[in-house]
Amino acid sequence: MICETIIKTILLHFILHAVLTECHLKDLGEITKNWSxxxxxxxxxxxxxxxxxxxxxxxxxxxxxxGGLCGGSILTRKTMLxxxxxxxxxxxxxxxxxxxxxxxxxxxxxxxxxxxxFEIHQNYSKEMFFSNDIAIIIIHDYFEFxxxxxxxxxxxxxxxxxxxxTFVAIGWGENKYGTGFKNNNFKKVxxxxxxxxxxxxxxxxxxxxxxxCLSGDGETDTCRGDSGGGVLxxxxxxxxxxxxxxxxxxxxxxxxxxxxxxxxxxxxxKIYKEFCDFHNHKALK
Numbered sequence: 001m002i003c004e005t006i007i008k009t010i011l012l013h014f015i016l017h018a019v020l021t022e023c024h025l026k027d028l029g030e031i032t033k034n035w036s037x038x039x040x041x042x043x044x045x046x047x048x049x050x051x052x053x054x055x056x057x058x059x060x061x062x063x064x065x066x067g068g069l070c071g072g073s074i075l076t077r078k079t080m081l082x083x084x085x086x087x088x089x090x091x092x093x094x095x096x097x098x099x100x101x102x103x104x105x106x107x108x109x110x111x112x113x114x115x116x117x118f119e120i121h122q123n124y125s126k127e128m129f130f131s132n133d134i135a136i137i138i139i140h141d142y143f144e145f146x147x148x149x150x151x152x153x154x155x156x157x158x159x160x161x162x163x164x165x166t167f168v169a170i171g172w173g174e175n176k177y178g179t180g181f182k183n184n185n186f187k188k189v190x191x192x193x194x195x196x197x198x199x200x201x202x203x204x205x206x207x208x209x210x211x212x213c214l215s216g217d218g219e220t221d222t223c224r225g226d227s228g229g230g231v232l233x234x235x236x237x238x239x240x241x242x243x244x245x246x247x248x249x250x251x252x253x254x255x256x257x258x259x260x261x262x263x264x265x266x267x268x269x270k271i272y273k274e275f276c277d278f279h280n281h282k283a284l285k
Contacts, residue, residue, distance in 0.1 A: 046169065046170070046171050046173060046187035046188065046189045046220075046221075046222060046223065046226060047174075047189070047216075047220055047221045047222070047223050047247055047248050048189060048216060048219050048220035048221070048248070049169075049187040049188050049189030049190075049220060050187065050188060050189075051185045051186065051187055051188075052170060052186050052187060052188040053103075053148075053186065054101060054102070054103065054148035054149070054186065055147055055148055056188075057170050057186075057188070057230070057232075058146075058147065058148050058149055058150040059073050059074045059150055059151060059152035059230065059237075060072070060073060060074075060170055060171075060186070060229065060230060061073070061074060061080055061098055061099060061100045061102075061143075062098070062099040062102050062105070062110075062172060063080075063082055063086060063096070063097075063098055063099075063137070063228060064096065064097045064098075064099070065086055065087065065089070065090050065095065065096045066089065066090035066092065066095040066096070067089075067090075068086065068089055068090070069105075069172065069173065069225040070082055070083060070086035070225070070226075070227045070228035070229070071170070071171045071172065071173075071225075071226055071227065071228045071229025071230065071241065072098070072137070072228050072229065073152040073229070073230045073237055073240075074100070074143055074149070074150065074151045074152055075136070075151060075152065075264070075268060076151060076268065077142040077143050077145065077151075078138050078139055078141075078142050078143070078272070078275070079136055079137065079138050079139075079268050079271065079272075080098065080136070080137050080139075080143075081134070081135075081136055081152075081228075081237075081240065081257075081264070082134075082135050082136075082137060082227075082228035082240070083133050083134065083135065083227045083228035083240050083241065083242055083255065084120045084121055084124040084125075084132065084133045084134055084135040085124075085125075085130060085133055085227065085242070085243070086135065086227055086228045087118065087120055087135060093115050093116070093117070093118070096114075096115040096118075096137075097112055097113070097114070097115070098112070098113040098114075098115065098137065098139055099111070099112055099113075100113060100143050100144075100149050101146075101148045101149050102172075102186070103185075103186065104172070104185050104186060105172045105185075111144065111149075113139040113140065113141055113143070114139060114140040114141070115137055115138075115139060115140070116138050116139055116140045116275060117137075117138050117271060117274065117275065118135055118136065118137045118138070119135060119136045119267050119270070119271050120134075120135045121133075121134045121135065121260075121263065127208050128205075128206060128208055129243075130211075130242055130243045130253070131208035131210070131211075132208070132210065133240065133242045133243070133255050134240060134255050134260055134263070134264075135228075136264070136267050136268060136271060138271045138272070138275055152230065152237045153235065153236045153237065154236060154237045154257055154258075154261070154264075155233065155236040155237060155238045155257060155258050156236075156258075156261075157258070158256075158258050160193075160233040160234075160238050161193065161212060161256075162193060163192070163193050163194070163195060164193075165192065165193050165233060166190055166191070166192050166233075167190070167191050167192065167193065167214055167231050167232060167233050167238065167239070168188050168189070168190060168191075168231070168232045168233075169188065169189050169191055169214070169222045169226070169229065169230070169231045169232075169239075169241060169252075170186070170187065170188045170189075170226075170229055170230055170232070171186075171187065171222060171225065171226030171229040171241065172185075172186055172187070172225060172226070173222065173223050173224050173225025173226035173227075173229075174223040174224045174225050174247070189216065189220045189221070189222070190216070190220065191214035191215060191216050191220060191221070191222075191231075191252070192214060192215060192216075193212070193213075193214060194213040194214060194215045194251040195213075196212075196213065198213075198251065199212075199213030199250075199251045199253065202245075202250040202251055203244065203245045203250045203251065203253065204245070205245075207253070209259070210255060210256045210259040210260065211242070211253050211254065211255065211256065212239065212253075212254055212256050213251040213252065213253055213254065214231070214239075214251060214252055214254060215250075215251040215252070216248065218248050218249070219248065220248065221244075221247050221248040221252055222241045222244075222247070222252050223247035223248075224247070226241045227241050227242065227243070228240060228241060229241045231254055237257055238256070238257055238258065239254035239255055239256060239257055240254060240255035240257060241254060242254050242255050
């Protein structure tokens with residue numbers, strides 16, 4: 001009944017709140033066995049950006065998956081949003097870690113969380129490569145909210161899709177394509193909206209309905225290691241960093257979070273229920 005109460009109190013909007021202690025759980029995760037490969041790559045680091053801090057963007061987290069680096073955004077005390085393609089090379093939960101409150105890449109003072117489960121969009125890459133590039137992770141413990149750890153505010157309108165608007169993308173990825181990951185600082189970059197027609201032409205690909213594009217005209221961009229991280233407009237989350245043709249070569253392609261407002265809401269409730277059902281079942285044994 002306790003977990004049912006948690007599910008019922010989840011708000012219909014995306015930024016939901018749950019209290020870990022009501023499910024009486026323990027951290028059951030294993031330590032990743034392949035940290036020597038964490039400097040390998042994944043997909044889309046900020047190029048041409050400036051340093052930022054977790055005080056400015058406290059919802060941002062690092063997601064390490066068997067040698068791959070991605071970003072993510074905190075939804076609730078137990079869940080976070082990221083890109084589906086961050087799981088392409090590995091789906092073994094024992095080899096995944098979430099870092100909250102990191103000042104920079106591989107910050108030993110950051111808080112490490114074990115992944116309990118993840119949910120990839122059911123139609124990921126079915127229509128075309130990278131379509132429905134969205135996923136949600138639930139952790140064993142909980143994110144301890146404070147000045148540098150907070151849930152994100154998700155956009156509640158689509159009026160931001162305008163060529164006159166400027167956006168902020170954040171991440172810890174590569175500063176230049178192919179240079180690899182060092183002790184990179186947390187960075188942000190300003191980008192502007194690009195029409196679908198221009199984006200399709202410059203990337204030489206088609207776009208699925210939930211994709212949108214941003215550009216820095218070859219001077220600024222997101223890059224490898226930024227995937228899954230957030231894109232903001234007026235301080236609210238509008239996008240997830242997804243993919244593109246190289247870095248700073250063509251407009252980057254992003255996932256429209258507003259498009260998935262129902263899916264996010266339903267998936268968070270579903271994954272919470274699975275978590276609570278599992279732990280309540282264990283408690284009855």
